[in-house]
Amino acid sequence: MEEFEIGLPTEQFISLICVKARKNQALGEVTAPQIMHEHLRLKSSAELKAHIGYYYEYYHAMTDPGSILCSLVHVRGEGDDVVYERNERLQIAGAGEDFERYQYLGVAYYLRDRLFFIDYESLTSNEISQTILIPSFKSCITRLNGLKIGVSAADHRAPACSRVVWEYLGQEINRVDAYRRVRLYKPDDCAIDDDLRARLAQTQVVEGLFVIA
Known part of the structure:
Protein backbone atom coordinates (compact mmCIF):
# COMPACT_ATOMS: atom_id res chain seq x y z
CA MET A 1 0.00 0.00 0.00
CA SER A 44 17.48 -22.32 -24.25
CA SER A 45 19.88 -22.03 -27.19
CA ALA A 46 18.61 -20.92 -30.59
CA GLU A 47 20.37 -24.05 -31.91
CA LEU A 48 17.27 -25.94 -30.83
CA LYS A 49 15.45 -24.80 -33.96
CA ALA A 50 18.01 -26.63 -36.10
CA HIS A 51 16.46 -29.85 -34.74
CA ILE A 52 12.90 -29.06 -35.82
CA GLY A 53 11.33 -31.79 -37.94
CA TYR A 54 10.08 -35.38 -37.84
CA TYR A 55 11.84 -38.30 -36.18
CA TYR A 56 11.44 -41.98 -35.54
CA GLU A 57 12.13 -42.65 -31.87
CA TYR A 58 13.43 -46.09 -30.86
CA TYR A 59 13.79 -47.39 -27.31
CA HIS A 60 13.35 -50.57 -25.29
CA ALA A 61 9.63 -50.92 -24.63
CA MET A 62 8.80 -50.31 -20.98
CA THR A 63 5.57 -52.29 -21.21
CA ASP A 64 6.92 -55.22 -23.25
CA PRO A 65 10.50 -56.02 -22.10
CA GLY A 66 12.59 -57.53 -24.87
CA SER A 67 10.91 -55.49 -27.61
CA ILE A 68 11.89 -52.22 -29.26
CA LEU A 69 9.23 -49.56 -29.68
CA CYS A 70 9.26 -47.21 -32.67
CA SER A 71 7.25 -44.01 -32.28
CA LEU A 72 6.81 -40.95 -34.51
CA VAL A 73 7.88 -37.54 -33.15
CA HIS A 74 7.16 -34.11 -34.64
CA VAL A 75 9.22 -31.20 -33.25
CA ARG A 76 7.97 -27.79 -34.33
CA GLY A 77 8.02 -24.11 -33.48
CA GLU A 78 5.00 -22.53 -31.79
CA GLY A 79 5.46 -18.82 -31.21
CA ASP A 80 8.62 -18.40 -29.16
CA ASP A 81 8.51 -22.03 -27.98
CA VAL A 82 9.62 -25.33 -29.49
CA VAL A 83 7.02 -28.01 -28.81
CA TYR A 84 6.55 -31.58 -29.97
CA GLU A 85 4.07 -34.40 -30.39
CA ARG A 86 5.00 -38.06 -29.98
CA ASN A 87 2.70 -40.87 -31.16
CA GLU A 88 2.98 -44.52 -30.11
CA ARG A 89 1.06 -47.68 -30.97
CA LEU A 90 1.17 -50.92 -28.98
CA GLN A 91 -0.28 -54.14 -30.36
CA ILE A 92 -3.12 -55.59 -28.27
CA ALA A 93 -2.36 -59.23 -27.43
CA GLY A 94 -4.70 -61.64 -29.22
CA ALA A 95 -6.45 -58.84 -31.11
CA GLY A 96 -4.83 -59.21 -34.52
CA GLU A 97 -3.88 -55.84 -35.94
CA ASP A 98 -5.65 -53.81 -33.23
CA PHE A 99 -3.51 -51.26 -31.41
CA GLU A 100 -3.57 -49.14 -28.29
CA ARG A 101 -2.68 -45.56 -29.21
CA TYR A 102 -0.77 -43.11 -27.02
CA GLN A 103 -0.12 -39.44 -27.77
CA TYR A 104 2.41 -37.37 -25.85
CA LEU A 105 2.58 -33.57 -25.98
CA GLY A 106 5.56 -31.65 -24.68
CA VAL A 107 8.03 -28.80 -24.78
CA ALA A 108 11.73 -28.83 -25.70
CA TYR A 109 14.78 -26.92 -24.46
CA TYR A 110 18.44 -26.77 -25.53
CA LEU A 111 20.48 -26.22 -22.36
CA ARG A 112 24.27 -26.34 -22.32
CA ASP A 113 24.76 -28.72 -25.27
CA ARG A 114 21.92 -31.08 -24.36
CA LEU A 115 18.38 -31.40 -25.71
CA PHE A 116 15.64 -31.79 -23.08
CA PHE A 117 12.16 -33.03 -24.02
CA ILE A 118 9.45 -33.11 -21.32
CA ASP A 119 5.99 -34.41 -22.16
CA TYR A 120 2.78 -35.94 -20.79
CA GLU A 121 0.43 -38.60 -22.17
CA SER A 122 -2.48 -36.46 -23.38
CA LEU A 123 -5.14 -39.18 -23.82
CA THR A 124 -4.98 -40.63 -20.30
CA SER A 125 -2.97 -37.96 -18.42
CA ASN A 126 -1.34 -40.67 -16.31
CA GLU A 127 2.33 -40.24 -17.24
CA ILE A 128 5.09 -37.67 -17.58
CA SER A 129 8.27 -38.66 -19.39
CA GLN A 130 11.59 -37.00 -20.09
CA THR A 131 14.08 -37.57 -22.90
CA ILE A 132 17.60 -36.15 -22.94
CA LEU A 133 19.50 -36.24 -26.24
CA ILE A 134 22.98 -35.30 -27.39
CA PRO A 135 22.39 -32.78 -30.20
CA SER A 136 23.89 -33.03 -33.64
CA PHE A 137 26.91 -30.78 -34.16
CA LYS A 138 27.00 -31.62 -37.89
CA SER A 139 25.31 -29.79 -40.72
CA CYS A 140 23.21 -32.89 -41.46
CA ILE A 141 21.22 -34.55 -38.67
CA THR A 142 20.97 -38.34 -38.90
CA ARG A 143 20.58 -40.11 -35.54
CA LEU A 144 20.64 -38.69 -32.01
CA ASN A 145 21.50 -40.75 -28.92
CA GLY A 146 20.22 -40.29 -25.38
CA LEU A 147 18.17 -41.58 -22.46
CA LYS A 148 14.44 -41.75 -21.76
CA ILE A 149 12.79 -42.07 -18.35
CA GLY A 150 9.13 -42.82 -17.74
CA VAL A 151 6.86 -45.51 -16.35
CA SER A 152 5.51 -48.77 -17.72
CA ALA A 153 1.92 -48.68 -18.92
CA ALA A 154 1.45 -52.13 -17.35
CA ASP A 155 -0.41 -52.56 -14.07
CA HIS A 156 2.75 -52.36 -11.94
CA ARG A 157 3.69 -48.96 -13.50
CA ALA A 158 7.36 -49.50 -12.73
CA PRO A 159 9.66 -46.50 -13.24
CA ALA A 160 11.91 -47.28 -16.20
CA CYS A 161 14.90 -45.87 -18.07
CA SER A 162 16.16 -46.85 -21.52
CA ARG A 163 18.67 -45.84 -24.14
CA VAL A 164 16.85 -43.98 -26.90
CA VAL A 165 17.69 -43.14 -30.51
CA TRP A 166 15.97 -40.50 -32.63
CA GLU A 167 16.27 -40.93 -36.40
CA TYR A 168 15.75 -37.73 -38.37
CA LEU A 169 13.23 -37.98 -41.24
CA GLY A 170 13.06 -34.38 -42.46
CA GLN A 171 10.86 -31.33 -42.01
CA GLU A 172 8.16 -32.57 -44.38
CA ILE A 173 7.10 -36.22 -44.61
CA ASN A 174 4.17 -38.38 -45.62
CA ARG A 175 2.70 -38.88 -42.14
CA VAL A 176 0.45 -41.77 -43.23
CA ASP A 177 3.37 -43.76 -44.62
CA ALA A 178 5.60 -42.87 -41.68
CA TYR A 179 2.95 -43.91 -39.16
CA ARG A 180 2.83 -47.45 -40.59
CA ARG A 181 6.24 -48.12 -39.06
CA VAL A 182 5.09 -47.09 -35.57
CA ARG A 183 4.83 -50.32 -33.54
CA LEU A 184 6.73 -52.87 -31.45
CA TYR A 185 9.64 -54.81 -32.97
CA LYS A 186 11.71 -57.74 -31.84
CA PRO A 187 15.43 -56.87 -31.60
CA ASP A 188 16.28 -59.26 -34.47
CA ASP A 189 13.62 -57.82 -36.80
CA CYS A 190 15.09 -56.78 -40.15
CA ALA A 191 13.56 -53.30 -39.62
CA ILE A 192 16.11 -52.75 -36.82
CA ASP A 193 19.47 -52.30 -38.54
CA ASP A 194 22.86 -53.13 -37.00
CA ASP A 195 23.71 -49.51 -36.21
CA LEU A 196 20.42 -48.95 -34.41
CA ARG A 197 20.73 -52.26 -32.56
CA ALA A 198 24.25 -51.34 -31.39
CA ARG A 199 23.14 -47.90 -30.15
CA LEU A 200 20.41 -49.52 -28.02
CA ALA A 201 22.49 -52.49 -26.84
CA GLN A 202 23.74 -50.87 -23.64
CA THR A 203 20.41 -51.31 -21.86
CA GLN A 204 19.60 -54.39 -19.81
CA VAL A 205 16.49 -55.42 -17.89
CA VAL A 206 16.58 -56.16 -14.16
CA GLU A 207 13.34 -57.21 -12.43
CA GLY A 208 11.25 -55.29 -14.93
CA LEU A 209 13.20 -52.07 -14.39
CA PHE A 210 15.48 -50.81 -17.16
CA VAL A 211 18.92 -49.79 -15.98
CA ILE A 212 21.93 -48.58 -17.88
CA ALA A 213 24.75 -51.10 -18.13
Missing part, protein backbone atom coordinates in the same frame (compact mmCIF):
# COMPACT_ATOMS: atom_id res chain seq x y z
CA GLU A 2 1.04 3.57 -0.67
CA GLU A 3 0.78 6.08 2.21
CA PHE A 4 -1.75 8.26 0.38
CA GLU A 5 -3.98 5.22 -0.26
CA ILE A 6 -4.50 4.67 3.48
CA GLY A 7 -6.06 8.13 3.77
CA LEU A 8 -8.63 7.54 1.02
CA PRO A 9 -12.38 7.56 1.86
CA THR A 10 -13.56 4.18 3.18
CA GLU A 11 -15.51 3.04 0.11
CA GLN A 12 -12.71 4.07 -2.26
CA PHE A 13 -10.14 2.35 -0.03
CA ILE A 14 -12.16 -0.91 0.03
CA SER A 15 -12.60 -0.81 -3.74
CA LEU A 16 -8.85 -0.31 -4.22
CA ILE A 17 -8.02 -3.21 -1.89
CA CYS A 18 -10.37 -5.54 -3.80
CA VAL A 19 -8.82 -4.66 -7.16
CA LYS A 20 -5.30 -5.25 -5.87
CA ALA A 21 -6.33 -8.53 -4.22
CA ARG A 22 -7.81 -9.83 -7.48
CA LYS A 23 -4.65 -8.90 -9.39
CA ASN A 24 -2.41 -10.59 -6.84
CA GLN A 25 -4.57 -13.71 -6.84
CA ALA A 26 -4.53 -13.94 -10.64
CA LEU A 27 -0.76 -13.54 -10.71
CA GLY A 28 -0.32 -16.10 -7.93
CA GLU A 29 -2.19 -18.77 -9.89
CA VAL A 30 0.24 -18.73 -12.81
CA THR A 31 3.47 -17.28 -11.48
CA ALA A 32 5.39 -20.45 -10.61
CA PRO A 33 4.98 -22.42 -13.87
CA GLN A 34 5.19 -19.34 -16.04
CA ILE A 35 8.40 -18.17 -14.38
CA MET A 36 9.97 -21.62 -14.74
CA HIS A 37 9.05 -22.01 -18.40
CA GLU A 38 9.99 -18.43 -19.31
CA HIS A 39 13.34 -18.78 -17.53
CA LEU A 40 14.18 -22.05 -19.33
CA ARG A 41 12.97 -20.72 -22.68
CA LEU A 42 15.22 -17.68 -22.38
CA LYS A 43 18.18 -19.88 -21.41
Whole structure:
Protein backbone atom coordinates (compact mmCIF):
# COMPACT_ATOMS: atom_id res chain seq x y z
CA MET A 1 0.00 0.00 0.00
CA GLU A 2 1.04 3.57 -0.67
CA GLU A 3 0.78 6.08 2.21
CA PHE A 4 -1.75 8.26 0.38
CA GLU A 5 -3.98 5.22 -0.26
CA ILE A 6 -4.50 4.67 3.48
CA GLY A 7 -6.06 8.13 3.77
CA LEU A 8 -8.63 7.54 1.02
CA PRO A 9 -12.38 7.56 1.86
CA THR A 10 -13.56 4.18 3.18
CA GLU A 11 -15.51 3.04 0.11
CA GLN A 12 -12.71 4.07 -2.26
CA PHE A 13 -10.14 2.35 -0.03
CA ILE A 14 -12.16 -0.91 0.03
CA SER A 15 -12.60 -0.81 -3.74
CA LEU A 16 -8.85 -0.31 -4.22
CA ILE A 17 -8.02 -3.21 -1.89
CA CYS A 18 -10.37 -5.54 -3.80
CA VAL A 19 -8.82 -4.66 -7.16
CA LYS A 20 -5.30 -5.25 -5.87
CA ALA A 21 -6.33 -8.53 -4.22
CA ARG A 22 -7.81 -9.83 -7.48
CA LYS A 23 -4.65 -8.90 -9.39
CA ASN A 24 -2.41 -10.59 -6.84
CA GLN A 25 -4.57 -13.71 -6.84
CA ALA A 26 -4.53 -13.94 -10.64
CA LEU A 27 -0.76 -13.54 -10.71
CA GLY A 28 -0.32 -16.10 -7.93
CA GLU A 29 -2.19 -18.77 -9.89
CA VAL A 30 0.24 -18.73 -12.81
CA THR A 31 3.47 -17.28 -11.48
CA ALA A 32 5.39 -20.45 -10.61
CA PRO A 33 4.98 -22.42 -13.87
CA GLN A 34 5.19 -19.34 -16.04
CA ILE A 35 8.40 -18.17 -14.38
CA MET A 36 9.97 -21.62 -14.74
CA HIS A 37 9.05 -22.01 -18.40
CA GLU A 38 9.99 -18.43 -19.31
CA HIS A 39 13.34 -18.78 -17.53
CA LEU A 40 14.18 -22.05 -19.33
CA ARG A 41 12.97 -20.72 -22.68
CA LEU A 42 15.22 -17.68 -22.38
CA LYS A 43 18.18 -19.88 -21.41
CA SER A 44 17.48 -22.32 -24.25
CA SER A 45 19.88 -22.03 -27.19
CA ALA A 46 18.61 -20.92 -30.59
CA GLU A 47 20.37 -24.05 -31.91
CA LEU A 48 17.27 -25.94 -30.83
CA LYS A 49 15.45 -24.80 -33.96
CA ALA A 50 18.01 -26.63 -36.10
CA HIS A 51 16.46 -29.85 -34.74
CA ILE A 52 12.90 -29.06 -35.82
CA GLY A 53 11.33 -31.79 -37.94
CA TYR A 54 10.08 -35.38 -37.84
CA TYR A 55 11.84 -38.30 -36.18
CA TYR A 56 11.44 -41.98 -35.54
CA GLU A 57 12.13 -42.65 -31.87
CA TYR A 58 13.43 -46.09 -30.86
CA TYR A 59 13.79 -47.39 -27.31
CA HIS A 60 13.35 -50.57 -25.29
CA ALA A 61 9.63 -50.92 -24.63
CA MET A 62 8.80 -50.31 -20.98
CA THR A 63 5.57 -52.29 -21.21
CA ASP A 64 6.92 -55.22 -23.25
CA PRO A 65 10.50 -56.02 -22.10
CA GLY A 66 12.59 -57.53 -24.87
CA SER A 67 10.91 -55.49 -27.61
CA ILE A 68 11.89 -52.22 -29.26
CA LEU A 69 9.23 -49.56 -29.68
CA CYS A 70 9.26 -47.21 -32.67
CA SER A 71 7.25 -44.01 -32.28
CA LEU A 72 6.81 -40.95 -34.51
CA VAL A 73 7.88 -37.54 -33.15
CA HIS A 74 7.16 -34.11 -34.64
CA VAL A 75 9.22 -31.20 -33.25
CA ARG A 76 7.97 -27.79 -34.33
CA GLY A 77 8.02 -24.11 -33.48
CA GLU A 78 5.00 -22.53 -31.79
CA GLY A 79 5.46 -18.82 -31.21
CA ASP A 80 8.62 -18.40 -29.16
CA ASP A 81 8.51 -22.03 -27.98
CA VAL A 82 9.62 -25.33 -29.49
CA VAL A 83 7.02 -28.01 -28.81
CA TYR A 84 6.55 -31.58 -29.97
CA GLU A 85 4.07 -34.40 -30.39
CA ARG A 86 5.00 -38.06 -29.98
CA ASN A 87 2.70 -40.87 -31.16
CA GLU A 88 2.98 -44.52 -30.11
CA ARG A 89 1.06 -47.68 -30.97
CA LEU A 90 1.17 -50.92 -28.98
CA GLN A 91 -0.28 -54.14 -30.36
CA ILE A 92 -3.12 -55.59 -28.27
CA ALA A 93 -2.36 -59.23 -27.43
CA GLY A 94 -4.70 -61.64 -29.22
CA ALA A 95 -6.45 -58.84 -31.11
CA GLY A 96 -4.83 -59.21 -34.52
CA GLU A 97 -3.88 -55.84 -35.94
CA ASP A 98 -5.65 -53.81 -33.23
CA PHE A 99 -3.51 -51.26 -31.41
CA GLU A 100 -3.57 -49.14 -28.29
CA ARG A 101 -2.68 -45.56 -29.21
CA TYR A 102 -0.77 -43.11 -27.02
CA GLN A 103 -0.12 -39.44 -27.77
CA TYR A 104 2.41 -37.37 -25.85
CA LEU A 105 2.58 -33.57 -25.98
CA GLY A 106 5.56 -31.65 -24.68
CA VAL A 107 8.03 -28.80 -24.78
CA ALA A 108 11.73 -28.83 -25.70
CA TYR A 109 14.78 -26.92 -24.46
CA TYR A 110 18.44 -26.77 -25.53
CA LEU A 111 20.48 -26.22 -22.36
CA ARG A 112 24.27 -26.34 -22.32
CA ASP A 113 24.76 -28.72 -25.27
CA ARG A 114 21.92 -31.08 -24.36
CA LEU A 115 18.38 -31.40 -25.71
CA PHE A 116 15.64 -31.79 -23.08
CA PHE A 117 12.16 -33.03 -24.02
CA ILE A 118 9.45 -33.11 -21.32
CA ASP A 119 5.99 -34.41 -22.16
CA TYR A 120 2.78 -35.94 -20.79
CA GLU A 121 0.43 -38.60 -22.17
CA SER A 122 -2.48 -36.46 -23.38
CA LEU A 123 -5.14 -39.18 -23.82
CA THR A 124 -4.98 -40.63 -20.30
CA SER A 125 -2.97 -37.96 -18.42
CA ASN A 126 -1.34 -40.67 -16.31
CA GLU A 127 2.33 -40.24 -17.24
CA ILE A 128 5.09 -37.67 -17.58
CA SER A 129 8.27 -38.66 -19.39
CA GLN A 130 11.59 -37.00 -20.09
CA THR A 131 14.08 -37.57 -22.90
CA ILE A 132 17.60 -36.15 -22.94
CA LEU A 133 19.50 -36.24 -26.24
CA ILE A 134 22.98 -35.30 -27.39
CA PRO A 135 22.39 -32.78 -30.20
CA SER A 136 23.89 -33.03 -33.64
CA PHE A 137 26.91 -30.78 -34.16
CA LYS A 138 27.00 -31.62 -37.89
CA SER A 139 25.31 -29.79 -40.72
CA CYS A 140 23.21 -32.89 -41.46
CA ILE A 141 21.22 -34.55 -38.67
CA THR A 142 20.97 -38.34 -38.90
CA ARG A 143 20.58 -40.11 -35.54
CA LEU A 144 20.64 -38.69 -32.01
CA ASN A 145 21.50 -40.75 -28.92
CA GLY A 146 20.22 -40.29 -25.38
CA LEU A 147 18.17 -41.58 -22.46
CA LYS A 148 14.44 -41.75 -21.76
CA ILE A 149 12.79 -42.07 -18.35
CA GLY A 150 9.13 -42.82 -17.74
CA VAL A 151 6.86 -45.51 -16.35
CA SER A 152 5.51 -48.77 -17.72
CA ALA A 153 1.92 -48.68 -18.92
CA ALA A 154 1.45 -52.13 -17.35
CA ASP A 155 -0.41 -52.56 -14.07
CA HIS A 156 2.75 -52.36 -11.94
CA ARG A 157 3.69 -48.96 -13.50
CA ALA A 158 7.36 -49.50 -12.73
CA PRO A 159 9.66 -46.50 -13.24
CA ALA A 160 11.91 -47.28 -16.20
CA CYS A 161 14.90 -45.87 -18.07
CA SER A 162 16.16 -46.85 -21.52
CA ARG A 163 18.67 -45.84 -24.14
CA VAL A 164 16.85 -43.98 -26.90
CA VAL A 165 17.69 -43.14 -30.51
CA TRP A 166 15.97 -40.50 -32.63
CA GLU A 167 16.27 -40.93 -36.40
CA TYR A 168 15.75 -37.73 -38.37
CA LEU A 169 13.23 -37.98 -41.24
CA GLY A 170 13.06 -34.38 -42.46
CA GLN A 171 10.86 -31.33 -42.01
CA GLU A 172 8.16 -32.57 -44.38
CA ILE A 173 7.10 -36.22 -44.61
CA ASN A 174 4.17 -38.38 -45.62
CA ARG A 175 2.70 -38.88 -42.14
CA VAL A 176 0.45 -41.77 -43.23
CA ASP A 177 3.37 -43.76 -44.62
CA ALA A 178 5.60 -42.87 -41.68
CA TYR A 179 2.95 -43.91 -39.16
CA ARG A 180 2.83 -47.45 -40.59
CA ARG A 181 6.24 -48.12 -39.06
CA VAL A 182 5.09 -47.09 -35.57
CA ARG A 183 4.83 -50.32 -33.54
CA LEU A 184 6.73 -52.87 -31.45
CA TYR A 185 9.64 -54.81 -32.97
CA LYS A 186 11.71 -57.74 -31.84
CA PRO A 187 15.43 -56.87 -31.60
CA ASP A 188 16.28 -59.26 -34.47
CA ASP A 189 13.62 -57.82 -36.80
CA CYS A 190 15.09 -56.78 -40.15
CA ALA A 191 13.56 -53.30 -39.62
CA ILE A 192 16.11 -52.75 -36.82
CA ASP A 193 19.47 -52.30 -38.54
CA ASP A 194 22.86 -53.13 -37.00
CA ASP A 195 23.71 -49.51 -36.21
CA LEU A 196 20.42 -48.95 -34.41
CA ARG A 197 20.73 -52.26 -32.56
CA ALA A 198 24.25 -51.34 -31.39
CA ARG A 199 23.14 -47.90 -30.15
CA LEU A 200 20.41 -49.52 -28.02
CA ALA A 201 22.49 -52.49 -26.84
CA GLN A 202 23.74 -50.87 -23.64
CA THR A 203 20.41 -51.31 -21.86
CA GLN A 204 19.60 -54.39 -19.81
CA VAL A 205 16.49 -55.42 -17.89
CA VAL A 206 16.58 -56.16 -14.16
CA GLU A 207 13.34 -57.21 -12.43
CA GLY A 208 11.25 -55.29 -14.93
CA LEU A 209 13.20 -52.07 -14.39
CA PHE A 210 15.48 -50.81 -17.16
CA VAL A 211 18.92 -49.79 -15.98
CA ILE A 212 21.93 -48.58 -17.88
CA ALA A 213 24.75 -51.10 -18.13
